[in-house]
Amino acid sequence: MENTDQRKELKVSAIENGTVIDHIPSQSVYQVLRILNLTEYNDQLLIGTNLESRKMGKKGIIKVSNKFFKSDEINKIALVAPSATLILIKDFGVSEKKKVEIPSRVEKIVKCFNPNCITNVEDVVTRFEVVNKDDLKLRCHYCEKITAKDTMTFK
Amino acid sequence: MKNKSLVSINDFTRDEHIRILDLAGNFERRPKQRILEDYVVATLFFEPSTRTRLSFESAATRLGARVIGFSEPGSSSVQKGESLRDTIRTVSNYADIIVMRHPREGSARFASEVSRVPVINAGDGANQHPTQTLLDLYSIRKTQGTLDNLNVAFIGDLKYGRTVHSLTMALCNYNTSFHLVSPAELKLPSSVKMHIKERQLVYHQYTEMSEVIPKVDILYMTRIQKERFQDPMEYEKVKNSYILRNSMLDNAKSNLRILHPLPRVNEITYDVDDNPKAYYFTQALNGVFVRQALLAAILGVVE
Ligand SMILES: [Zn+2]
Numbered sequence A: 001m002e003n004t005d006q007r008k009e010l011k012v013s014a015i016e017n018g019t020v021i022d023h024i025p026s027q028s029v030y031q032v033l034r035i036l037n038l039t040e041y042n043d044q045l046l047i048g049t050n051l052e053s054r055k056m057g058k059k060g061i062i063k064v065s066n067k068f069f070k071s072d073e074i075n076k077i078a079l080v081a082p083s084a085t086l087i088l089i090k091d092f093g094v095s096e097k098k099k100v101e102i103p104s105r106v107e108k109i110v111k112c113f114n115p116n117c118i119t120n121v122e123d124v125v126t127r128f129e130v131v132n133k134d135d136l137k138l139r140c141h142y143c144e145k146i147t148a149k150d151t152m153t154f155k
Numbered sequence B: 001m002k003n004k005s006l007v008s009i010n011d012f013t014r015d016e017h018i019r020i021l022d023l024a025g026n027f028e029r030r031p032k033q034r035i036l037e038d039y040v041v042a043t044l045f046f047e048p049s050t051r052t053r054l055s056f057e058s059a060a061t062r063l064g065a066r067v068i069g070f071s072e073p074g075s076s077s078v079q080k081g082e083s084l085r086d087t088i089r090t091v092s093n094y095a096d097i098i099v100m101r102h103p104r105e106g107s108a109r110f111a112s113e114v115s116r117v118p119v120i121n122a123g124d125g126a127n128q129h130p131t132q133t134l135l136d137l138y139s140i141r142k143t144q145g146t147l148d149n150l151n152v153a154f155i156g157d158l159k160y161g162r163t164v165h166s167l168t169m170a171l172c173n174y175n176t177s178f179h180l181v182s183p184a185e186l187k188l189p190s191s192v193k194m195h196i197k198e199r200q201l202v203y204h205q206y207t208e209m210s211e212v213i214p215k216v217d218i219l220y221m222t223r224i225q226k227e228r229f230q231d232p233m234e235y236e237k238v239k240n241s242y243i244l245r246n247s248m249l250d251n252a253k254s255n256l257r258i259l260h261p262l263p264r265v266n267e268i269t270y271d272v273d274d275n276p277k278a279y280y281f282t283q284a285l286n287g288v289f290v291r292q293a294l295l296a297a298i299l300g301v302v303e
Helices: A002-011 A026-035 A071-079 B014-029 B050-062 B084-091 B107-114 B130-144 B162-174 B190-198 B232-242 B280-299
Strands: A018-024 A045-053 A057-065 A085-090 A093-099 A105-107 A127-132 A137-140 A146-148 B040-045 B066-070 B097-102 B119-124 B151-155 B177-181 B203-206 B218-221 B257-259
Touching: A018 A026, A018 A071, A026 A045, A026 A057, A026 A071, B014 B130, B014 B162, B014 B280, B040 B050, B040 B084, B050 B066, B050 B097, B050 B119, B050 B280, B084 B097, B084 B107, B097 B107, B097 B280, B107 B119, B119 B130, B119 B280, B130 B162, B130 B218, B130 B257, B130 B280, B151 B162, B162 B190, B257 B280
Parallel strands: B040 B066, B040 B097, B097 B119, B151 B177, B151 B218, B177 B203, B218 B257
Antiparallel strands: A018 A057, A018 A085, A045 A057, A085 A093, A105 A127, A127 A137, A137 A146
16 A cells, blocks of 8 residues: 555645645546636646656546646636545645535636637637536537537637 | 516516516507607617517507617628627617527527616527417407316427427416327427426327317317428328318317418418317417517506
C-alpha cells in the first residue's frame, strides 16, 4: 500500500495548496481543463492521464496549485466527469474531500443538439435547465428542446 | 402583463390567459378603439406568413397604432447579413413593441433578451406560436361557454404540429380529456403525453376518427404532410383516413365545433363549410381580437 502510493507520487507530484481533481475518466481530462478555463492557467498545473486505478481501470487527475473553485464552477465538470472527486489541499495535507454534483443549470459549455436552434446560428451563449440528473437531460432555454447524454457535445 | 414579452404559452399564467380572453371579448364587441394612437408596432417577419402578419397588422391598425417592419427578410438589412441581435436592438429604438416571426427555434426568446421593448412571438421555427394557442382557447371558450371539463379531439399530425403541442399544454389547466387520433407514425410526442399525465389527466389514442366524433365537444383538425413520412407508401395508405366529410358528423353532439389552424389542404371537405359546426373561419377572425388584447395589455393601455 505504502509502496503504490509512493510510486503514484512519482508520477504526479504533490502540491502545497490548491485543488486535486481525481477520478476523472482519462478521455475527459482535456475537456475538464477547457470547462474550467485551465488551459491558460498561469500557476503550477499537473495533469495525469491513463493512470492506473483500482476503481476505474484507467483514470485522469488534475492538480491545480493555489486555486479553489466555487461549487457552481466546479459542478460543471460533472457533465463529463460524474465520478470525479475533489480534494482540497492545504499545506500538503488534505483539508476536504467531496464529490462533484450535477448542477441545476448549465451555461456556455454545452452545445444545443438542435441544428435549427438560434444558439447554433448566431453567437448566443447557451443556457440549459437540467430536467433530469440521473438520466442526464438538459432543456434549452431558447429552443426548449431536450439535449440528452447521447446527443450532448461541448463548445 | 405590462411590458412582458410573450414568447412561449407558459410565459403567461392561467389567470393571465383568462385575462387576455376577457379583453379579447371586449374587442370583439367594439373592434375599433383608438387606444394605441401614440404607439408604433413593429412587425418583423424573417420568414413570410401573410395570414399571421395581416392579423397582427389589422389588430394594431384597428387600435390606431402605426405599423412598421418587413414582411420577408429579402427586403431588409437581414439580407445584408445583419445579425438578429443587431436588427432587434435597432428596431427596439423605433417601436414600442415588436411582433416577430423567425425560422429558427429560440429566436424569439433571444430577441426578448436583447430588445428594449417587449416582444410577441408570432412563430419561432417549429417551437412556439402562442398567439395561435390563445386564439384557439378563445374559440373554444366562445363556442362551449367554458374551458373546463371538455372532451377535445386532435386529428392528424400530432407529432410535428406545434399548434397541437402548445394547445394541449394550455388545456391541461382546465381538466380536459384528450382524444388523440393519428397515424402510428405521427403520434403525440411522449414529452407532451408526460405533461398530460403529470396533471393527472387522461388521454386516449386512436387511429380511426369515426368512433371519436360522437364523444367530443371540440374536433381540432390538422394537416398531414407527405414529407413527414419515411415511407411514401405509408402516406398513401393513411391519407384518406384523416379527412373529415360532412356525412361523418351525423352522430356528433350538438355543441361540437370544428377547429383548424388553417390553411387547410384537403383534410376537411368543402361540404363541411356550410355545417353550423364548422368554426375554422370564425376562429381565424378571433385571432384579430386576441392580438388586439395582447397589444393593449402588454403596452399597458388597459388594466
Ligand atoms: Zn436550443
